[in-house]
Amino acid sequence: MKRHRIRSLVANTAVAVLTAVTLVPLVWMVTVSFMPRGASSHFPPPFWPERWSWENYYELLVRRNFDGAWFDYRIMPALWNSLAVAAIATALGLLLTVPAGYAFAKLRFTGRERLLKVMIAALVVPGQVAMLPLFLLFKELGLVNSYAGVILPGLAGIFSLLFVRQAALSIPEEMLDAARLDGASEARIFRSIVLPLLAPITVTLALFLFLGSWNDFLWPLIILTDQHKYTLPVAVAAIVREHAADGELMMAAAVVTTMPVLLIFLPLQRYYISGLLSGSIKG
Amino acid sequence: MLATACSSHTAHKALRFWATSYEGDYAPHLMTSFTARTGIDVEVQSLPSTAAHEKMLTAFAGREMPDVFVLPSGWIAEFSLIGAVAPLPSPRLVSDVIPAALAMARLHGRNYGVPWSAAPQVQFYRRDLLATIGLDTPPLDWESWRRMGRDLKRKRPDDFVVLTLLNWPDMLFTLLYQSGAVLLRDRDTRGNFRTPEAEQAFAFYASLFAEGLAPRALSTEVQDGFAAFAQGRYAVWPSWPSLLLDLHRRRAELPAERWGVARLPGPRGPGPTAMIASNLCVSTQTDQPDAAWALVRHLASPASELRFQSLIGNLPARASVWTAPQLNQPVLRPFAEQMRQPAITPKIIEWERVQVEVQLVAERMVRGLLTIPQALATIDGRIDQILAKRRSLVEAGRIA
């Protein structure tokens, strides 16, 4: 019994310490963002603000007027851009990959297995190989610096497709065959039988797609040249490389980028984590 | 960023204007009077200087260039050759510009940009720290200057003397220009760093770090250079006119009587130093060229130049503006003198890249990973590789 108690104490303490250490950067990010300018450039580094101040957020987010001219880091527009791009990418992504995943799992058509092998092989190719020629292609198509240009590459969802397929494989054949015998059209079957069964997976996939689009950095960095269209990570990177000295301002920018994601993730983490678990072990 | 329009009806859509650093941040101030007068709105976008090159190239590739943008003179050759910069419609736009700055914006006899500001490199120094070793101003030849550094270091061994960082090529290149080194040969198609002059410059540069006069650090590590200078961690800061603005805004940290400005030292007295001239350029992709040139005329006008100077300390490239009383301050005299002796840089597309790569090798040398002869040989090899395409085109007679 005593050994059990010691072990319990050690294990729980270890987990608590690990969690605390893991969360320290995020907590410090928030506390520094509320410190007045220059307060964090001290040794020893302050962990808690002496005086809580909104000035960093004010400077970051609010358009200020000096002598008739407006100054703006354009973070709020970037926030809306990220939101819009992520929402559209998620909606289109679901629209494209959920039906396709079902088709690959349950519908019989010529070339199904071969196409599947090609796509699994394609998973090994890193996306960056395609990036440079893709830029040239988009340049010819006039898609540089456009939202379509940002979203389009993300819609090549091989991973999502295989993910949905994995889940759709477990739909019982008898159900579908019975419906077909009853004379239901394929479309009807998809709408009334398959979709409801795939609903949990769809939620998980939606989360994956949204977070993936929100955090996407390299491609938007390349394709977007106009500050008005920047997504949040690109806007933050632009400020960060220039304003390395303003620690508090940078932390505020980091908070603005990570808070929405954490706020979405926390209530829906059950779906996200269970989605990871279901798709992962079988590989 | 829109400036408010006073006239009610405008037939033009907004002009787009890109600049970097302070020029970009403060340009909106200059736009209000333009909009008031012409009714054309101007959208200002400030690019981070570390990403400006790729942003402009991708914008040009995607036909998304702004109407008017600011280019450092080192990039004019590059951007004009790729067809991004429109040549000036009339030489009257630059009739009044300081010859040195004008030469940097000319290519094959045509003018491609209107020089807007000229920023020669000078040294800012702490009067009080120099006074502790009995000096009023820093010496202007290398040996005495370095001796000053050693004396300062002996007095304050925990601090450094010169604030020059390992990813900024300007200090090293100033030393190269002053030593009289010719950096490229064979019609600018090969590197020419294995010369006694270049070796002299590199040796001097290396000695600054070896003797602890300068820190082995990058700009990403020195979070606030100004605070360090104000706190006395550095006695000398080779820098640009824009530092005058910071010195004014943060005068609480460093009062005016504690700092001064002087020309940078050369091997035997002051010589040419690196100069960044920024030029107003109009894009070849603009669909409003008249409005764009009107904006350029406005921004390059004496009134705008003077306004900008008072806002950010930018020194005008227009000779007539220098007669204005606000530019007659003693602190600006070293700049004015230095502006008459800028270094002439090769006008090749790859110049920006050459500078970056030379500095990268120099950093490795400073960190003890290469000897000076090895560094110079490496640089020549690298430059030959970078200029390979240019070499083949020059040899085929396709470019001058």
Added chain:
Amino acid sequence: MTRQERTAWWLTGPVLAIVAGVFLLPVLLALALSVTDYSIYAFASRANVQFVGLGNFIGLLRTPLFWRALANTALFAVLGVPMAIGLSLAAALLLHDKTVRWKPLWRVALFAPYVTSVVATAVVWRFLLNTRYGLINYALTAVGLPTVDWLGNPHASIPAILLFVTWKIFGYNMIVFTAALAAVPQDLMEAARLDGASRWGRFRHVTLPAIGPTLLLASVMSVAGFLQIFAEPYVMTLGGPAQSTVTVLYFMFDEGFKWWNLGQASAVALILFVLILAVTNVQTWLGRRNQWL
């Protein structure tokens, strides 16, 4: 065509078309670009682009920065994968322990860094790793250790970035391993315990073989991920100090988009692809040989 076939093509057509256009076509173009000297001179005139065969690849082999990028990337992978997998496994074992309570709470908290944006957290960590004002050096001095010039010393820069990357990603594999641990056959465990096997013995002979395939898959995917590090050096160190954090992808980005040498950059991309392919194949082959798959 049967009714199923028709439906299938309707359902899969759009996404396959996009994959072909946005992925397959550019990859083929990359092959084509890599054998030309497409550079900034191409803007001046299309005729300036010439076929150079393997010229780009040979030129890369003579570029010291390319080799340094390869070495840095290899170092990232060799150091990073054990760190990340090790931490994920340790955390999963902790979470799996019967005596630990409030598991969902810990699980969410430990997973949180994974969903954050790389750019935002890179900014935070750049601050954390600051030599004078950062929390990490402060913690070191608090326990009597000397401070480290994390982002200024070329030998410390890769460990610094790895600290950040490990923190960010360990939650993902932690969840994967948690599931794998839950699937370890309990009867085998019981048998081993009854046989008197020590805890380490039980781990080695029952747990490890059971989660072997999962470990291998996680390692393979981790290696592929580490070989593609870009955002961290881009935001935190600009590839420095002394180019010690230039990775293959960072090199490709600079070469392609900063200097517009698209021919050479495509060659780099192809080399990266071959590298990832080779490494994942070797790992899978090793795994099969040791009967882990």
